[in-house]
Amino acid sequence: MELSYTVAVLIIPVFMFLFLGIVGVKLSKKTAGILGTVAMGITTVIAYAAALTYFFGTDQGQVVDGVRQQLTVLDMTWLEFTKNLVIKIGVLLDPISAMMLIVISTVSFMVHLYSLGYMDGERGFQRYYAFLSLFTFSMLGLVLATNIFQMYIFWELVGVSSYLLIGFYYTLPAAVSASKKAFIVTRFADLGFLIGILILSFYTDTFDFLTLTSDPQAAISTAGGATFLGCSVMTWALTLIFVGGAGKSAMFPLHIWLPDAMEGPTPVSALIHAATMVVAGVYLVARLFPLYAVDAAALDIITVVGAFTALYAAAVACVQSDIKRVLAFSTISQIAFMITSLGVASPELHHGVGYMASMFHLFTHAMFKALLFLCAGAIIHAVHSNEMSAMGGLRKYMPICHIAFLIGCLAIAGIPPFAGFFSKDEILVAAYNNSPVWGVWLSVVAGMTAFYMFRLYYKIFWWNNPDYGHHTPHEAPMTMTFPLIFLGLVSIVAGFIPFGEFVTWNREPYEIHLDWTVAGTSIVIALIGIGLATVMYRKENNIPEQLANRFRGLWTAAYHRFYMDELYQFITHKIIFACISKPIAWFDRRIIDGTMDMLANITNSASFAVRRMQSGSVQTYVWFYLIGAVAAAVITIICLI
């Protein structure tokens, strides 16, 4: 098939990774960076060509009877594991994967370009570009996967490459510990994912997305009503798979890694933690949505987790002082919007509008959040600090960045005609359709979003004028401002894309009608949020402080992110280490090392072997050995009787 050239979007980045990884150190920094960027540019062009051919072409069976088809443009059998269980690798083109192609390649290309300026002069510049290529490769492989197993492999590869990227500043202990935390937390979630895959494939005998989703009812019923702890095993499988998604997408309570991951280079945050990797969970649920749609219990879990996370993260974002952390929590909150939107999207309600809305928001959010992160990077580059207190009045020094940031804020706050308005509006419609509770809930969160984003905006660009001394902040170089301008333009116009034409849950075109009651309410709420932020933060004053004092308890709790990290610390360090590792360590030190040390002191002569035996160490070993063998026998005999 002609579209099989899509596979080039995987081959080019992986080749660049190998090339830059192996001979990168021999190249000059500039050459390596430009090579990586050009390669990514070519990848972007191919990705666009593939996506546009898919959406607008007709000659390759893209659309049959008004329904967009899912095309497997590449399909190879990788391994016949058992007769029924065959692992394949391939490339699947359908509306959501084509859309993700555009999102990933655009943002990745912008980040490549931006990094030329931002990472200039960093040690290991070549390595950085190699890792970026690796990440892009794995992320594209993830969205193009034809089966869940292939997806899992790329899923983990995404984890590995983000581990490498977050820990890029390996000289900073905070960066290294953050990358480790991110890796372990998401790995923990992936355990759920893997178990879910095992259960699902065990019953359905297939890994293929198309087989699974073309007849979801049949796939679900292969379990034959088997239950585990009161729930059907399929609900378990789907929920466990969602746990994997929740880990990557930083849903409560697995969100703790994302704010720390901000220790990585800022362009990396823009790529990984705003636009691509963190939406992998949303993508996973969307990919398997037909299965979730017939399992109401799993969908409810998704809705509740998403809605709670949205509120929680918004509350925390309101009081953070580090700009990247505000953005991190805002990302968590926005992704929770998408998750909730999938959760409330029942096919019978309004043509499953939630599904379309979720994907729409994923698309627009990727653009404006990447924009916000890249702006933040430019700001940090200019003032050499992440803290808001070191900023203020920057609108005079960095006009382009100021406008771009403002566009991003307006988009995320949901002010028409910016992109976020349209997608968020659809999510709210879907939520109100499902239940007014979720509708009101999300509206409140939307208001909070407007508030904390403009709090951030005013604190950076207005507020007061700190004394910058000799080091006046200045606009970033061209390689950095171009991505800002480009993404800014996209954030303005993306909302006008008739998204329902392209991506819907049953792949039939669906016309978006703006529901003006919902839209009007959300505009008003957003304006209230912005107004509040304007009153409190436009000029330096003490209203915020007074408020913080009045609600001291709440403020402190939110500032400390409701003590979630402390809770994890407590569980891992206090309970696990104290109750399990310490006794074991004691045993190891006293019984095993202890005897060693003692002997080392006693023994100088050649008779050490004999003394050694007398001292009991080997005897202890043998003793344990014998006890073990006898115990194994005795216990088995008792069991047999």
Place this chain on the structure above:
Amino acid sequence: MDYSQFLYMPQELGLLIVFLFVFLFDTFLPKRNQTSLPVLTAVLFGIFTVCNYFMLVRGTAFSGMFESTAATYVMKVILNIGVLIVLIQSIRWSNSEEMAIRRGEFYELLLLTVFGMYLMISARHFLLFVIGLETASLPLAALVAFHKKRYESHEAAAKYMFTAVFSSAVFLMGLSFVYGLFGSLYFSDIAYQVVNNTSAVLVVALAFVIAGIGFKLSLVPFHLWTADVYQGAPTPVTSYLSVISKGAAAFAFMVVLVQVFGAAYSKVWEWMLYAIIVLTITLGNLFAIRQRNIKRFLAFSSISQAGYIMLGVIGGNELGLASLMFYVLVYIFSNLAAFGVAFAIEQQSGKVSIDDYNGLYKTNPWLSFTMMLAMFSLAGIPPFAGFFSKFFIFTSALECGETSIYVLVLIALINTIVSLYYYLLVVKAMFISPDECSVARFRSSCGERVAMIVCTFGIILTGIVSCIYTFLVEAAQDGTTMFGMLN
């Protein structure tokens, strides 16, 4: 006697030829030319390994005491690959001053143990099996003591010796029970009679047999010697012990448990094995967390890996056998890569603590990179081979479809997360640097580099190149006669 039956053991004969060559060179080569011996052995063994690949024969010899199938052939090929890597790795070490007059013995003893392992794998009679087991165990004690002037080396050898002898005694005790019950030591005779036998004597016999082989595999609670011996032994011997010796024991274990006692599986040793696996994986992991000495750390990590290997035995079908062989192959690459790095650093600077690895990335990026790959593979992170080996072995265990196995696999899965923690500790140590690295930048020797490159390619490619696994499955199916008893 029909001498043609020796043709059924081409691998053994080939190994003997290599051994004789090494022996002759050692004896007749002028002592000053002996620095060529390590390279010579590696080359000879390399040729043998390649030839071995083409030496598949099927049949039995010596009135059924010895059997050669595709499965045993593949097992031997896998072991050969591992031995070859160890040989290449240790070239510089055995050319050092310290080894000057004992180079020959090192290789002779090493090849002898390989011969013992071959016998263990191919034996179909317990007498031959015991001979193989002893041939594989006892020379190792001499190898462990090879650092003649180092106290720890002696101590380790003594410990190894005593525990090995003791475990042999227990094993023979178990065998004598078996003989008493069934009146024969042929695997097939025993397998035939073991059906429906649930007597307490059989249980005791089984427990003792498992203990005997469990010693070589360092399964908990038969593992206590492991850390001390690994730490004390010269590093090439440690890597040999932890990889080759363990792999061979795993193969033998599979054969004995499934082929001989398979019929008694669900009744007698199912729970015994469950308990041992859970204990091995969990305790190995928990001990590993606290280790600061890299060799001790790898020792405990290898204990826990042995637990995963045992999951293949639980599967007990050809899928289980294939997964087990695959696991051992991947384990050979991953662990030898880790030991290779540890060894290179120890050779260069004498540093063996994980704390000394702090900031290694800055001084020795390639070593750190190899180590990182090894750690990722051991932790089972895709797309490295370690993930696939774990995945296959879990799936093969799940194939039997009993609820108790689900729990077992779940425990094993949770343990992979725990293990990730300590494997990342090493990665973290190498890539974080609060202070300057105490290991200076150095260039490792040619042999060490070749071995590391081979391992790195193994780690990356064995998982991705699917025909390797397919090849193993075919080989395993060829050996299915041994699974007739189980189901």
